[in-house]
Amino acid sequence: MDALDRVLKPKTKRAKRFLEKREPKLSENIKNAMLIKGGNANSMVTQVLKDVYALKKPYGVLYKKKNITRPFEDQTSLEFFSKKSDCSLFMFGSHNKKRPNNLVIGRMYDYHVLDMIELGIEKFVSLKDIKNSKCPEGTKPMLIFAGDDFDVTEDYRRLKSLLIDFFRGPTVPNIRLAGLEYVLHFTALNGKIYFRSYKLLLKKSGCRTPRIELEEMGPSLDLVLRRTHLASDDLYKLSMKMPKALKPKKKKNVSHDTFGTTYGRIHMQKQDLSKLQTRKMKGLKKRPAERITEDQEKKSKRIKKN
Amino acid sequence: MEGQSVEELLAKAERDEAEKLQRITVHKELELEFDLGNLLASDRNPPTGLRRAGPTPEAELQALARDNTQLLINQLWQLPTERVEEALVARLPEPTTRLPREKPVPRPRPLTRWQQFARLKGIRPKKKTNLVWDEVSGQWRRRWGYQRARDDTKEWLIEVPGGADPLEDQFAKRIQAKKERVAKNELNRLRNLARAHKMQLPSAAGMHPTGHQSKEELGRAMQVAKVSTASVGRFQERLPKEKAPRGSGKKRKFQPLFGDFAAEKKSQLELLRVMNSKKPQLDVTRATNKQMREEDQEEAAKRRKMSQKGKRKGGRQGPGGKRKGTPPSQGGKRKGAFGGKMNSGPPRLGGKRKGGQHQGGKRRK
Numbered sequence: 001m002d003a004l005d006r007v008l009k010p011k012t013k014r015a016k017r018f019l020e021k022r023e024p025k026l027s028e029n030i031k032n033a034m035l036i037k038g039g040n041a042n043s044m045v046t047q048v049l050k051d052v053y054a055l056k057k058p059y060g061v062l063y064k065k066k067n068i069t070r071p072f073e074d075q076t077s078l079e080f081f082s083k084k085s086d087c088s089l090f091m092f093g094s095h096n097k098k099r100p101n102n103l104v105i106g107r108m109y110d111y112h113v114l115d116m117i118e119l120g121i122e123k124f125v126s127l128k129d130i131k132n133s134k135c136p137e138g139t140k141p142m143l144i145f146a147g148d149d150f151d152v153t154e155d156y157r158r159l160k161s162l163l164i165d166f167f168r169g170p171t172v173p174n175i176r177l178a179g180l181e182y183v184l185h186f187t188a189l190n191g192k193i194y195f196r197s198y199k200l201l202l203k204k205s206g207c208r209t210p211r212i213e214l215e216e217m218g219p220s221l222d223l224v225l226r227r228t229h230l231a232s233d234d235l236y237k238l239s240m241k242m243p244k245a246l247k248p249k250k251k252k253n254v255s256h257d258t259f260g261t262t263y264g265r266i267h268m269q270k271q272d273l274s275k276l277q278t279r280k281m282k283g284l285k286k287r288p289a290e291r292i293t294e295d296q297e298k299k300s301k302r303i304k305k306n
Numbered sequence: 307m308e309g310q311s312v313e314e315l316l317a318k319a320e321r322d323e324a325e326k327l328q329r330i331t332v333h334k335e336l337e338l339e340f341d342l343g344n345l346l347a348s349d350r351n352p353p354t355g356l357r358r359a360g361p362t363p364e365a366e367l368q369a370l371a372r373d374n375t376q377l378l379i380n381q382l383w384q385l386p387t388e389r390v391e392e393a394l395v396a397r398l399p400e401p402t403t404r405l406p407r408e409k410p411v412p413r414p415r416p417l418t419r420w421q422q423f424a425r426l427k428g429i430r431p432k433k434k435t436n437l438v439w440d441e442v443s444g445q446w447r448r449r450w451g452y453q454r455a456r457d458d459t460k461e462w463l464i465e466v467p468g469g470a471d472p473l474e475d476q477f478a479k480r481i482q483a484k485k486e487r488v489a490k491n492e493l494n495r496l497r498n499l500a501r502a503h504k505m506q507l508p509s510a511a512g513m514h515p516t517g518h519q520s521k522e523e524l525g526r527a528m529q530v531a532k533v534s535t536a537s538v539g540r541f542q543e544r545l546p547k548e549k550a551p552r553g554s555g556k557k558r559k560f561q562p563l564f565g566d567f568a569a570e571k572k573s574q575l576e577l578l579r580v581m582n583s584k585k586p587q588l589d590v591t592r593a594t595n596k597q598m599r600e601e602d603q604e605e606a607a608k609r610r611k612m613s614q615k616g617k618r619k620g621g622r623q624g625p626g627g628k629r630k631g632t633p634p635s636q637g638g639k640r641k642g643a644f645g646g647k648m649n650s651g652p653p654r655l656g657g658k659r660k661g662g663q664h665q666g667g668k669r670r671k
Contacts, residue, residue, distance in 0.1 A: 006499055024409035031408055088408035110410050144374045146349040160348075165405050168344050174395045177387065180345070180379070185371040189353050189363075196367055200375065205329045206322075209383040212376045214368055239406035 022086050026243050030170045031107075032087040033060040036078075038094030039068035044101055044124055045093035051127045051219040052091060055197075057137045059169070061085050071104050072229060075113045083111045089166050099226065105162055109231075109239040116229040117159050122192070123222040134217055135181040135199055140169045142180060142200075147188035155228050156188060178202075182217060195221040330380060332373045340381050343401030347378040416505045418498040458484075 010016040021029065033056050035049040053062040069077045071092050078090060088111075092104040099120065106116035127134065143164060150160045167184055180200060187194040197218035205211035231239070253265040286294075339348045349370075359366045385396040417425065424430075437446040440455040447455040464476040514523065529551055533539040544550070561570075580587055 007496065024412040026412065028408055107406070107408075109406060109408065114406060140345060142345040142347075142375065142378060144347045144349065144371065144378065146351070146353060146370055146374060148350050148352050150348065151350065161403075161405060164344065164346060164403060168346075171343065171401060172398065174388075174390070174397050175345075176393050176395050177383070178394065180382070183371065183375050183378075185367070185374070187353060187356065187367060187370065189356050194363070194367055196371060198368070198371055198375070206325075207327065207330065209330050209380050211329045212372060212379055214372050214375065216368065236406065238410075240404055241407070241411060242404075243411045 026245055030059050031089050031165065032085070033089035033091060033166060034081060034085055034087040035060060035062045036081070036090065036092045037063065037066045038070075038092060038102075039066050040095055041066060041093050042095040042101070044121065045095055045103065047126050048103065048121060048124060048219065048221070049091065049093050054127060054137060055141070055167070055218065061087060071106070071113075071116060072118070072227060078106075078113060079108070079111055082108050091166075102226070103223075105166060106229075107162060107165055109235070113229070114231045114235065114239055115158055115162055117155070117162060118226040118228065119193070120224040120226050121221055122224055123220075125220045127218050130216060130218070132199070132215060132217060138169075139179065139181050140172065140175065141167060141197075142183040143167060144183060144185045145188075146185065149188035150186075155225065155230070158228070158230050159193075159225070160186075183214070191224065193223040193225070195219075195223060330376060332376050334373070334377070338374065338377050340378065341402045342381060342385065343399050344403055345378070345382075345398075346401075346403060347374055347381075349374050413506060416502045418502075419494070 010019055033052075035053050035056075037046060037049060041049075049062060053060050063081075067077065067081075069092075071078055078092070082088065082090065088108040090104075090106050090108070092106075094102045094104075096102070099118070101121040101124075103119045103121055104116055105119065107114050145160055145163075150156050163186060182197060182199050185194075185196045185198065187196075196216065197220065198214035199217035201213040201215060202210035203213055230236075253267075255263045255265075257263065334349070334351055336350045339350070340346070341348075353370065356363050356366050356370065382396060385398065387394055387396045389395070434449065436448065438449050438455040439445075440447040447453060449455065458480060464480070466472055466474075466476060470476075514520075519527070532542050535542060
């Protein structure tokens, strides 16, 4: 509880900075991922975790020891780890006869499990099995999702959101165009999800935009969706709530209609309509003779009243 | 001839352009959806080519990936660019995909007592210099902290002030005063925190997670759980020493709409009779209870006054004659009305009865 944190004041500036980094903020830190091995993780699963750690460096923590927990039964130990290492994304690998080569990807909200999706690894080619040059660690990847399955079912939609969250990296305002180096491609086909990562080669194409050639670089996984533990709708809504300060400001007095026309509103002060400047019509202009007679009439009226 | 060559040139230029564009254009049935802030593209086209591929669709996957990446790169290259230290940098828009936060939105902390006061008075924090000139050491020292400018604790001589006891330890006094100031500051900080915490709790909608609930909350939760059965709690057993919940019955009881017609007629006629009669009907029990309560209150007030006066003057008048009997007008009626009760009462009240005091009625203690 944050109140308890504040009862015990930090005694050093370093401790204070540490606590400030972990407290809830308007615009959040980059999410850290923790990669955990289960009690019975085999070599394939361990290698997968190592490869994902390489992709997620420096925003990831790879736990070296095996942890005997079952995420789907008991989430307390995962939540404890998340609180200690301030990680809101996690990946848990295990292997048993019933669920071979199991990988659980999940995310947390307020140090409690929000979503968890279990994937089975059917085929895996590691980073070190593909012998070519890799890109430097810490580059922001491009993400591509192919296949209409990703929008059809709720499970797939959440999986897509989870994968984006996991792999997207820091949010930057500018990006160096030559620094776009690798792309992660997810395809949903026949109930399987193919995860491939390619290195980008920019070739000349005559015009400004280069032609792209791809070279397979990194881990490639064939995944199958197993169990899911998705957050209830209201918890998910709560976690998506954006603070008011970050919402885009609405421009007042401007409206758009369906045809694309923009309407604006102007607020005027009160006008005396009799003194309005209208178009001058020369034919309706009063001639001097008429004006004199009008004045006389007015005068006589006034005398009558008095 | 020239016209023809010009036309030819134009046609050739067009063909060249088309070729170039062909190298970077990709034909897709459905347009991709781009979120350039996240460098994300979503392809909604059904992967028909892949379905035909068979067990190892590597080449097809790579081709699909190449196409999609080409489209994404085309979009990225259209963003506004600038040159930053010999690198071409594109300015990315805000990410449009909404992703859940990792921690809840921070709540604005309620102001402390000092902040409220300062806001009210319009006091703003004064900007202070970091270093202060220290006469004693002849150098600039920091305002507070290690080796500060005016350090009280380092004085080796304290003059005994005029009115103080000469045997008092002034150094200890100074240390004590400092400890008291620190304690007071800590107390105020905790009080501010408690006030802030109390303010923040109401947003939990009165519900707390298990383990943090108060006794009343648990009791309420237990009662609600008991009643939430198919038979609305009628067949729920209670624990051996558990007491029945009080106040869980109906608050008001109404007569049924179509009940006993004879009884209804009788009660309506009685009501009319009472309203028509000249003599006022007196409910003796209620009247006597009211009277006795009033008397009690008067006596209590008098006793309080007496005790106050007694304290001031040091002497005390015995608060005699407290229990004045009931006024003579009602005396007879009372005895008559409670004849029945007195007969049943005595065995219990025998020991404690003082003449004329515990006569029937419901006595408020």
